[in-house]
Amino acid sequence: AAAAMAPRREAALVLLLLVLPPASAGLSGYFGTKSRYEEVNPHLLSDPLSLGPGAGGSLPASCAPLQLRAVLRHGTRYPTAGQVRRLGELHSRLLRRAAGAAAALADWPMWYEESLDGRLAPQGRRDMEQLARRMAARFPALFAARRRLALASSSKHRCLQSGAAFRRGLGPTLDFGGDEVEVEVNDSLMRFFDHCAKFVALVEDNDAAMCQVNTFKEGPEMKKVLEKVASALCLPVEELNADLVQVAFLTCSYELAIKNVTSPWCSLFSEEDAKVLEYLNDLKQYWKRGYGYDINSRSSCILFQDIFQHLDKAVEESK
Numbered sequence: 001a002a003a004a005m006a007p008r009r010e011a012a013l014v015l016l017l018l019v020l021p022p023a024s025a026g027l028s029g030y031f032g033t034k035s036r037y038e039e040v041n042p043h044l045l046s047d048p049l050s051l052g053p054g055a056g057g058s059l060p061a062s063c064a065p066l067q068l069r070a071v072l073r074h075g076t077r078y079p080t081a082g083q084v085r086r087l088g089e090l091h092s093r094l095l096r097r098a099a100g101a102a103a104a105l106a107d108w109p110m111w112y113e114e115s116l117d118g119r120l121a122p123q124g125r126r127d128m129e130q131l132a133r134r135m136a137a138r139f140p141a142l143f144a145a146r147r148r149l150a151l152a153s154s155s156k157h158r159c160l161q162s163g164a165a166f167r168r169g170l171g172p173t174l175d176f177g178g179d180e181v182e183v184e185v186n187d188s189l190m191r192f193f194d195h196c197a198k199f200v201a202l203v204e205d206n207d208a209a210m211c212q213v214n215t216f217k218e219g220p221e222m223k224k225v226l227e228k229v230a231s232a233l234c235l236p237v238e239e240l241n242a243d244l245v246q247v248a249f250l251t252c253s254y255e256l257a258i259k260n261v262t263s264p265w266c267s268l269f270s271e272e273d274a275k276v277l278e279y280l281n282d283l284k285q286y287w288k289r290g291y292g293y294d295i296n297s298r299s300s301c302i303l304f305q306d307i308f309q310h311l312d313k314a315v316e317e318s319k
Contacts, residue, residue: 027266030274031253032281036076037127048130051138067314068142069307072131074162075124076257078116079250086247087112093239101232104264120161121258128162132169143170151183154190189303193289196299203293212292213284217242221276229268242280249277 028039038044043052059065079087087110094106136143143149149170153163163183188195193204203209216222222242229245230237248265255263269277286292 026271027249027252027269027274028256030271030278031256032278032285033073034250034253034257036257044130048126049133049137051134065139065142066318067311068135068139069310070135071303071307072128072162072166074120074156074158075127075165076121077118077124077158078121078258079112079118079247079254081114081117083247083250084112084114084116086244087251090244090248093235094233097234101264101267102234104267105233108264118156118158120158120165123258123260124158124162125165128165129169132166136170152186152190153183154187155185156191159190160185189306192302193296193299195302196295199295199299202295203288209293210284210287212287213280216280216283222280225269225273225276228273232268246277246280249274 028035031039041052043050091105091108091110094102097103097106149167151163151167153159160183167182193199222245226240226242226245227237229248230240233240249269252263252266252269255261255265289296291297
């Protein structure tokens with residue numbers, strides 16, 4: 001009787017394993033700019049070239065697209081060298097531990113290298129190639145043969161590679177060439193903040209500009225997360241700080257975006273922890289890139305001016 005029942009128990013166990021959501025499923029909504037693009041467009045998981053629900057209709061007959069100007073973020077990238085260093089520091093501490101979550105994470109292969117330094121991942125190339133194909137499908141008249149296509153990028157390697165991947169996604173129909181050399185490097189336009197002396201002085205190089213971020217790192221919400229993670233890793237809480245905990249959380253997001261796997265680093269965090277870490281990242285972006293300082297938005301005027309000048313010109317030339 002026992003032998004006859006064993007296969008049934010195994011089958012039930014397999015079924016349970018199949019329906020259990022991955023550990024990162026409850027966290028993926030809190031990864032911010034490190035989220036997979038599919039998180040906000042879940043239909044892309046089943047069909048990477050889908051234009052989305054209800055996108056089958058064509059433009060009204062009275063509407064003729066004249067020009068498309070798109071400001072695109074780069075595709076999925078690897079961690080920066082600084083993030084890899086912090087992750088390596090944390091991982092090396094775990095190698096000296098052999099209990100709790102520390103043991104499982106110590107066995108995790110530390111495959112990230114500093115040389116990757118924010119470069120475009122293979123998934124990032126697919127992101128951009130598929131985005132180009134979706135965009136061309138949505139505006140076929142603008143991506144027809146003999147139409148002019150111009151690509152500009154910052155000098156960041158991941159952005160140059162993203163531009164080249166976008167071009168490849170359009171296929172050979174446009175007579176435009178096909179590699180990174182065809183992408184114009186224009187840092188004054190695409191990295192306008194680096195070329196704004198006032199922004200650099202008041203925000204980028206000013207430690208006091210991030211005082212609210214630093215205050216939150218030392219606050220009760222982060223302290224609670226630090227204590228919980230330290231306990232799980234069997235580490236003295238003094239050996240952790242907000243930056244190390246944040247890089248562990250980011251590794252959870254990178255592994256999902258780059259490799260489509262649930263990293264063991266995800267097991268350290270609950271959804272409540274994720275909300276705290278998401279807020280920490282949002283706070284930094286608010287003060288450094290968002291509404292925190294007036295110069296943050298003013299520094300982008302050169303980019304918006306360029307966009308509207310080209311759109312106005314297209315309208316005038318169509319008359």
